[in-house]
């Protein structure tokens with residue numbers, strides 16, 4: 001978090017010096033909140049005093065005071081004695097912290113589009129039953145398996161070898177989801193002090209865990225063309241060289257939230273660039289199996305960057321509630337990763353690992369059925385958005401669990417707020433931005449039930465109508481989402 005103090009002229013550089021239409025204090029409030037929302041005024045910055053701001057913007061002291069009061073009221077600024085007016089992002093309704101507190105189905109009228117995750121598949125109960133039947137064999141032991149159950153590690157290692165990157169079971173560490181794997185990796189690689197290159201947009205919890213580990217994030221903006229989002233390796237190389245960043249967190253496979261897939265032909269190129277810059281990347285493969293258009297499962301990026309960490313998970317293909325994920329580690333880093341892991345937790349639950357083993361035995365059938373379901377859901381949602389919101393740009397990704405839609409105006413925060421009144425929970429675009437902005441984008445997961453999905457288009461259109469009527473831009477605040 002920045003602690004920079006901003007001068008009056010600097011504030012005027014960012015928001016301009018007028019004219020200030022309407023009630024001037026409203027205009028000034030909107031100018032400052034917009035600049036905070038899109039990252040031009042960073043969170044943690046200290047605004048100039050009201051007197052200085054008045055002088056720099058050409059407004060009266062009374063007007064400036066009213067604007068600052070409104071910013072405080074809206075949650076953009078907190079005023080603390082001794083440190084002045086410090087910029088923050090308000091909480092925006094539209095995200096949930098803990099789905100366990102609001103289990104699916106608790107409010108049938110509400111459609112929760114905050115999460116790219118599905119309910120458990122029908123096979124899960126049988127897998128639990130079979131796992132319970134095996135657990136007696138483990139009861140004479142202590143139940144502590146800090147690196148994971150050997151049987152599960154073997155299955156995962158084998159799947160990497162089949163996908164083209166030879167892997168020994170020792171290179172696998174079972175973690176609490178892919179999220180756990182990323183947390184361990186960033187702590188071990190950066191010791192909480194390094195810079196990490198990260199795509200913008202990206203998965204919100206990755207921003208949280210990397211920042212939580214003390215990393216400074218260097219955003220790499222994904223490119224956009226009519227065909228969708230894609231990676232420009234030269235542009236990434238340029239940023240890497242300029243910032244001398246030594247690590248990266250990347251989602252090359254059906255990237256969350258865009259659904260973009262790094263094409264096979266670009267994989268060696270990305271690998272060479274990362275090696276050339278001596279970077280040790282973390283590749284998040286959480287969504288790698290969710291190709292929906294029949295393409296083969298992508299080659300693991302680890303095949304092109306031997307010194308890289310890969311995070312994987314059962315959450316997207318089986319069920320998030322298992323909390324079973326893993327990391328694939330180069331041999332010389334096993335020790336460091338294992339010891340960092342022990343500073344965070346002591347291993348994953350034995351029963352859930354046995355369930356994961358059971359599900360993996362039926363992997364092809366389960367994943368095959370899920371892809372068919374997701375593909376239909378993706379196509380239905382895309383058709384609805386096109387029909388109900390013709391001014392939006394919808395790019396249909398070849399995989400993943402969500403559409404990332406471009407709005408005709410910067411009103412994603414307003415849309416998330418308006419949507420609540422129509423029984424729809426959304427996470428606004430700025431939540432996916434490591435460094436602010438993205439209020440022109442909204443993520444729409446297609447993982448809810450078919451019945452709920454059928455209602456998304458009309459509710460979204462009604463919410464958008466409301467959002468267009470908002471006079472104040474709604475804050476690009478941080479909501480919370482788990483997936």
Ligand SMILES: Cc1ncc(COP(=O)(O)O)c(C=O)c1O
Nearest residue numbers: 177178179203256286313315483
């Ligand atoms: C890119 C990405 N990484 C990690 C996760 C979290 O996965 P897990 O439940 O395995 O911790 C998600 C969930 O949406 C995700 O999209």
